[in-house]
Amino acid sequence: MTPESALLYFLAIFVFAVTPGPGIFAILARGMASGARACWPLALGMTLSDLFYLLLAFHGLAVLAEHYSEAFTLIRYAGAAYLFYLAWKLWRSPVGAAAALAVVPRRSDIVKGFLQGFLISASNPKVILFYIAFLPTFVDLTALAAGDMPLTVALTFAGLMLGLMLVAAGAGGARRFLQTERAMRGANRSAGALMAAAGAFLVAKG
Structure with a gap:
């Protein structure tokens, strides 16, 4: 890979990262509900899942996307169901002045966020198809x-x-203006709606 190809690849991956989809919806929801610092486990899970698909593409295992489509479908629906559950929890979550400041994730939240992010990306078999079509352009x-x-x-x-994380920072920045209980309730419900949209996106992309 030449330096020029490496730069173009990096820019293309960056654009791919911020393109609207279930991952971006989930990042926006988490950032609005808990702040940008709570988003890094989610982002890390999605990124490592993408890297898994990238390595599959590197090793010529594109056949997985064809011959195991039923398994990918089950994973996708499981991921969507989990996102709908999270949307329901966000919609009904209590709010208060203390909740507005709870931006540091606990250890259990880190694990859950990482697994959620990994599931969101892993449940979309079209990610591997993206890398299979994308890699030969640069490598x-x-x-x-x-x-x-x-x-x-x-x-x-x-x-x-x-x-x-830039998307998370934008969502977290908007959250700082939501200090009243009414505003926080609206933010939680907006975040819940985004999470539900992420679930619906996974179902629709079948």
């Missing part, structure tokens, strides 16, 4: 150099995390 998969795979993984990780 000759038939003649990989020794450093091509580590470099591509590093660029993908950086581009995805940067894009997702």
Whole structure:
């Protein structure tokens, strides 16, 4: 991969990261409900799931997307069901002045956020199709150099995390203006609606 190809690949991955979809909806919901600092486990889970698909594409396992479509469908619906559950919890969650400041995730929240993010990305088999179609534009998969795979993984990780956390920062910044109980209730319900939209997106993309 040439320096020019590496830069173009990074920019393309960044644009891919901020493109609206279930992951972005979930990041917006979490950022509005709990602040930007609570979003990094979610973003990390989505990024590592994408890297798993990227490595599958690198190793020529595109056949998984064809021959295991039923399994991917079950995973997608399980992910959608979980997002609908989270939407319901957000819609009904209590609000108060203390809740507005709870932006530091606990250890259990970190694990749950990571698993949620991983599930959101893993439940979309079209991610692997994206990488299968995308990689050959920048990397000759038939003649990989020794450093091509580590470099591509590093660029993908950086581009995805940067894009997702910038979205989280925007959502968290908007949350600072929501200090009253009424405003926080509206934010929670808006976040719940976004989470439900993420679930609906997963179902519709079948």
